[in-house]
Amino acid sequence: MKDAYFASMTNRKKVLKIANFILLCIGSLLFLSPLWWMISTSLKTMKEVMSFPPTFFPTDWKWENYLKTWEAAPFDLYTINTLTITILVVIGQVIVNSFVAYGFAKIPFKGRNVLFAIVLSTMMIPGFVTLIPQYVLFSKLGWVNTYLPLVVPAFFGGAFNIFLLRQFYMTIPNEMIEAAKMEGASHFYIWRKIGIPLTKPAMATVAIFSFNGAWNDFLGPLLYVNNENLYTLQLGLQVFKGEMNTQWNYLMAGSLFVLLPVVILFFFFQKYFIQGINLQSGGKS
Amino acid sequence: MAELLLKNINKQYDKSIKGNAVTDFNLHVEDGEFIVLVGPSGCGKSTMLRMIAGLEEITDGEFFLDDKLMNDVPPANRGISMVFQNYALYPHMTVYDNIAFGLKIRKTNKKEIDRRVREAAEILGLQDLLKRKPSALSGGQKQRVALGRAIVREAKLFLMDEPLSNLDAKLRFQMRAEIAKLHQRLKTTSIYVTHDQTEAMTMATRIVIMKDGVIQQVGTPKTVYDYPENVFVGSFIGSPAMNFFSGKIVGNRFVSEGIELKVPQDKLAVLKGQGYDRETIVMGIRPEHIKMQTGLKGEPRFEHLRAKIVVSELTGSDMLLYSSIGPQEFIAQVESRTIVSPGEEVMLGFEMDCAHFYDEESGQRIKAEERLLEKISV
Structure with missing residues (x-):
C-alpha cells in the first residue's frame, strides 16, 4: 500500500514539495531567530534580560520600554538629523554616479578605460586606510562638527555605484544615443531624457544601497560629529551603553526603531534590490 | 532638398x-x-x-x-x-x-x-x-x-x-x-x-x-x-549569381575545359584589339541567358552545349538548373514548366551577346576603348 503511494509520480512530487516547504520554514526560523531575540529582549525587564537560563519569550511584556527608549534621548531630533544626511547622500550618490556612469559607458574619449580602471581600483583600498588622512583633510578644511564630511563625498561618486550603473548603461544600444545626437540632443539632455528613465531600476538599487549605508553609518558621525545636537540615530543609541552596564532592553528597542525604515524600504523595493544584486553578478535583469 | x-x-x-x-x-x-x-x-x-x-x-x-x-x-x-x-x-x-x-x-x-x-x-x-x-x-x-x-x-x-x-x-x-x-x-x-x-x-x-x-x-x-x-x-548583383568560366580565346571561340563557344564579332574584335588573344580571361554570363535548347533552334545568337543536370530547383516562376559540363558548374534559369530530371543530359543555349569578358588578373571588364568604339560606330 505504502509502496503503491510512492510509485505515483504526482504523489512523489507532492511529498517532495511538502518536505521542501518544511525545510525552508526551519531555515527561515533559524535566520529570523536573532531578530526575534532582539524583539523579545526589547520587551523584557533588565532583570529578565540578565536571568539565566535566558527566556525565549518575555514573562512580562513590557511595551512601555519603547516609550521610555524614545524619551531617553532626543530621538526625534536624531531622526531628523539622520534623515537630512541620508537624503542628501542618496541624492548625491544617485545623480552623480549616474552622470559619471553615463560618461564611462556612452562617451568615447581617450584614456577612458584607464580612467575607469583607476576608479574601480579605489574599491580595493580599505576605508580604514584613508580614515586618518581624510580626517586630517576635513579638519583642516574646518569641516569637523558639521555634516559636510558625511555628505560632500557622496557628491563625488563611488566606484561601486559607478560600476553598477555603467553596466546598466552598457545595455542601452549606442544607436539610441546616436539617434538622439542626430536629432540635436546634447549628452546632458540625452542623459536626462533617455539615460535616467531607462536606468531607473539601477538607480533605485543605488538609492537603496546608499540609503542603507548612510542610515546605518556609525563610524562617520562618530568621528566627525561631537555636538550632541548634530547626533544621528546610530550615535544616539549609545546613551544606553554605559561604562559599567548596558541597558540591553532599551538598546534593542532603539535599534528596532532604527531598523524599521530599512526593513520597510526593503519590502517596497525588494524587486530592485534583487535586480541590483543580479546586475553585480553579471546577469541582466 | x-x-x-x-x-x-x-x-x-x-x-x-x-x-x-x-x-x-x-x-x-x-x-x-x-x-x-x-x-x-x-x-x-x-x-x-x-x-x-x-x-x-x-x-x-x-x-x-x-x-x-x-x-x-x-x-x-x-x-x-x-x-x-x-x-x-x-x-x-x-x-x-x-x-x-x-x-x-x-x-x-x-x-x-x-x-x-x-x-x-x-x-x-x-x-x-x-x-x-x-x-x-x-x-x-x-x-x-x-x-x-x-x-x-x-x-x-x-x-x-x-x-x-x-x-x-x-x-x-x-x-x-x-x-x-x-x-x-x-x-x-x-x-x-x-x-x-x-x-x-x-x-x-x-x-x-x-x-x-x-x-x-x-x-x-x-x-x-x-x-x-x-x-x-x-x-554580387543578381540572384542567382552570374556564372563565370575561365578560358582562352582561340580563333573566334572562347575555349574552356569542356566548353567551346563562338564569340560574337563585336566582342571578339574588342578582345583581340586589346591583346587578349590566347590570354586567359574570364567569361561571365547570367543564368537567365542560358536557356533550354527547346524552341530555340535556328536562333543564331545561341551557342549550344550539352550539359548534365545536377539538381533542378523550382522557384515558382522559374526553374534553376544546376548544371555541369565536365568539371565546370553553372546555373541556368529556365521556364518553370521545363521537365528535367537530375542526371539527365540536355542541350543548353548560351546567349553570347549577353556574355561579358573580364581580365583574369584584375577582374575588370574588358571593354572597347573609347577610340575603338568610335571606329566601330563610324
Whole structure:
C-alpha cells in the first residue's frame, strides 16, 4: 500500500514539495531567530534580560520600554538629523554616479578605460586606510562638527555605484544615443531624457544601497560629529551603553526603531534590490 | 532638398593598423536621388553612411552638402536625419513622443510639433498608434515610427542604415515598397545602406557597390545589372549569381575545359584589339541567358552545349538548373514548366551577346576603348 503511494509520480512530487516547504520554514526560523531575540529582549525587564537560563519569550511584556527608549534621548531630533544626511547622500550618490556612469559607458574619449580602471581600483583600498588622512583633510578644511564630511563625498561618486550603473548603461544600444545626437540632443539632455528613465531600476538599487549605508553609518558621525545636537540615530543609541552596564532592553528597542525604515524600504523595493544584486553578478535583469 | 559631394573620402579607424575602412570614395549625388550603398558586410558602406551623418570622423577628404563643407559640422547641425537598423526608438516614450523628440529639442512650438507629428503619422499610417509605447508595436510598425522620426524633421537628407534587415521577408517586401513610395512623395535626397542586392536593385535610382572600402561600380540598377564592371559586381548583383568560366580565346571561340563557344564579332574584335588573344580571361554570363535548347533552334545568337543536370530547383516562376559540363558548374534559369530530371543530359543555349569578358588578373571588364568604339560606330 505504502509502496503503491510512492510509485505515483504526482504523489512523489507532492511529498517532495511538502518536505521542501518544511525545510525552508526551519531555515527561515533559524535566520529570523536573532531578530526575534532582539524583539523579545526589547520587551523584557533588565532583570529578565540578565536571568539565566535566558527566556525565549518575555514573562512580562513590557511595551512601555519603547516609550521610555524614545524619551531617553532626543530621538526625534536624531531622526531628523539622520534623515537630512541620508537624503542628501542618496541624492548625491544617485545623480552623480549616474552622470559619471553615463560618461564611462556612452562617451568615447581617450584614456577612458584607464580612467575607469583607476576608479574601480579605489574599491580595493580599505576605508580604514584613508580614515586618518581624510580626517586630517576635513579638519583642516574646518569641516569637523558639521555634516559636510558625511555628505560632500557622496557628491563625488563611488566606484561601486559607478560600476553598477555603467553596466546598466552598457545595455542601452549606442544607436539610441546616436539617434538622439542626430536629432540635436546634447549628452546632458540625452542623459536626462533617455539615460535616467531607462536606468531607473539601477538607480533605485543605488538609492537603496546608499540609503542603507548612510542610515546605518556609525563610524562617520562618530568621528566627525561631537555636538550632541548634530547626533544621528546610530550615535544616539549609545546613551544606553554605559561604562559599567548596558541597558540591553532599551538598546534593542532603539535599534528596532532604527531598523524599521530599512526593513520597510526593503519590502517596497525588494524587486530592485534583487535586480541590483543580479546586475553585480553579471546577469541582466 | 540637397546635393551631395563626397571627394576622396578616406576612413582609417586605427592609425597603427594599415588599411582603410573606406578608401578614396568619390560620389556626386544629385538632389532627390535615392542612392543605395550595397556590398558584403565589412565593405565600409555603413562607415561611409556614419561619416555622412557625422557619427564618425572623416580621416581624409571632403564632404560637401549643398556646397557647404560638412567635415567639422556636428551631426545635429547637418540637417540630416537617420533611420537605424534596430530602429533606436526610445522605449519609455510613446510613439508620439518618439516622433516629436527631435522637434522638442529644437524648441519648436507645441502647435507646430503637433501638426507635423500628425502629418507624419498620417503619411505612415500610424494615427491609431500614437499613444502606444514601442514595446507594443510590431517590427514593421516600429520601423514606420523610426521613419516618422526622420521625416518629421524635414531634413535635407535621409540616411538609412539597413532599415529592413530586422524584418521578416514578407514585411521587408512591403516596407521596401513603402519606403520607395515615401521617397516619391517627399523627394528628399536619400542614402540607403543594405547588404541585400534585391533591395538595392528595386529601390535605387543609382547603386553604389562597395567591397573592402572601395567603390566597385556606380550606376543605375539596369546598368549595374547589364554591364557589371568587374567579376565582383557580376557575382554580387543578381540572384542567382552570374556564372563565370575561365578560358582562352582561340580563333573566334572562347575555349574552356569542356566548353567551346563562338564569340560574337563585336566582342571578339574588342578582345583581340586589346591583346587578349590566347590570354586567359574570364567569361561571365547570367543564368537567365542560358536557356533550354527547346524552341530555340535556328536562333543564331545561341551557342549550344550539352550539359548534365545536377539538381533542378523550382522557384515558382522559374526553374534553376544546376548544371555541369565536365568539371565546370553553372546555373541556368529556365521556364518553370521545363521537365528535367537530375542526371539527365540536355542541350543548353548560351546567349553570347549577353556574355561579358573580364581580365583574369584584375577582374575588370574588358571593354572597347573609347577610340575603338568610335571606329566601330563610324
